[in-house]
Amino acid sequence: MQPVAPETDADIxxxxxxxxxxxxxxxxxxxxxxxxxxxxxxxxxxxxxxxLQFAWRDIFEARRRRRHExxxxxxxxxxxxxxxxxTAFRGLRPxxxxxxxxxxxxxxxxxxxxxxxxxxxxxLLTMHAMAGLALLxxxxxxxxxSARATGYFGTYVSPLAVLAxxxxxxxxxxxxxxxxxxxxxxxxxLDVVAATALLASLRQTLGRCRVRPVQVLRVAAYATVPAVxxxxxxxxxxxxxxxxxxxxxMPLGVALGNVLAFGLCVTIPGAYLGTGLRRYLQxxxxxxxxxxxSAVAMLLTFTAVMFTIVLLAGGW
Ligand SMILES: [Zn+2]
Numbered sequence: 001m002q003p004v005a006p007e008t009d010a011d012i013x014x015x016x017x018x019x020x021x022x023x024x025x026x027x028x029x030x031x032x033x034x035x036x037x038x039x040x041x042x043x044x045x046x047x048x049x050x051x052l053q054f055a056w057r058d059i060f061e062a063r064r065r066r067r068h069e070x071x072x073x074x075x076x077x078x079x080x081x082x083x084x085x086x087t088a089f090r091g092l093r094p095x096x097x098x099x100x101x102x103x104x105x106x107x108x109x110x111x112x113x114x115x116x117x118x119x120x121x122x123x124l125l126t127m128h129a130m131a132g133l134a135l136l137x138x139x140x141x142x143x144x145x146s147a148r149a150t151g152y153f154g155t156y157v158s159p160l161a162v163l164a165x166x167x168x169x170x171x172x173x174x175x176x177x178x179x180x181x182x183x184x185x186x187x188x189x190l191d192v193v194a195a196t197a198l199l200a201s202l203r204q205t206l207g208r209c210r211v212r213p214v215q216v217l218r219v220a221a222y223a224t225v226p227a228v229x230x231x232x233x234x235x236x237x238x239x240x241x242x243x244x245x246x247x248x249x250m251p252l253g254v255a256l257g258n259v260l261a262f263g264l265c266v267t268i269p270g271a272y273l274g275t276g277l278r279r280y281l282q283x284x285x286x287x288x289x290x291x292x293x294s295a296v297a298m299l300l301t302f303t304a305v306m307f308t309i310v311l312l313a314g315g316w
């Protein structure tokens with residue numbers, strides 16, 4: 001029988017005697033929020049399948065049909081843009097974010113899938129916004145400093161002009177990259193989907209715990225969107241560092257910037273995933289699980305990008 005969502009406090013009190021369920025009155029399945037095991041008729045509030053400890057009242061109360069304060073999953077019909085922004089923004093501080101979310105809430109797969117895929121425009125828009133802002137700052141600084149320097153040193157090419165060129169190139173990437181820009185968006189999508197799929201497949205081996213796939217999707221969606229935004233900023237700043245070293249005649253800076261950017265593309269999403277796995281799903285080895293999923297997804301994406309570049313160049 002399908003689980004019933006209580007509508008009122010009276011419904012909950014009908015099923016509870018203090019903090020203990022009245023099993024005679026509960027005539028529906030009561031699946032464990034983490035693994036889906038039917039908890040009916042248990043005497044202790046601990047899932048025998050996955051070990052999740054809980055309070056019976058929390059399980060019944062969280063199933064109540066109610067409006068969530070801000071979460072996209074619940075508010076997308078009424079306030080799609082506002083709830084998307086609030087969810088993504090609050091997700092930037094993952095420890096506090098997961099404290100606001102209950103594992104016992106009803107999970108809605110459709111909005112979560114949409115939110116996960118929206119990580120692609122979130123990454124690209126953050127990158128372009130950063131580049132636009134940096135271009136303005138570099139241009140203003142370059143203009144001010146060049147105007148002052150001209151009087152003393154004559155005309156010269158400022159390193160800030162090189163940085164402004166880099167920022168302009170990133171800001172106008174859709175125009176100058178053409179088809180490669182579509183490949184970049186595809187690479188971000190592949191990375192996001194691969195990390196989620198790996199997380200779902202690794203949860204029993206590394207996490208040593210059965211977890212409902214929809215709960216893995218929830219962690220992946222709410223960790224990935226803020227993680228890609230932070231990653232976009234970090235990768236852009238790596239490029240600024242590399243362009244800076246290049247402007248001062250150190251071409252090795254490009255290689256260093258690439259290596260650092262690759263490392264950040266793995267560790268930032270891995271850390272966000274790990275925080276969700278620890279704080280929300282309470283899994284053992286959360287960091288290992290998050291970083292492994294992130295690293296393998298990144299390597300898969302990198303291989304796919306290299307393969308595509310060679311294919312487009314007519315290498316095969
Ligand atoms: Zn369980």
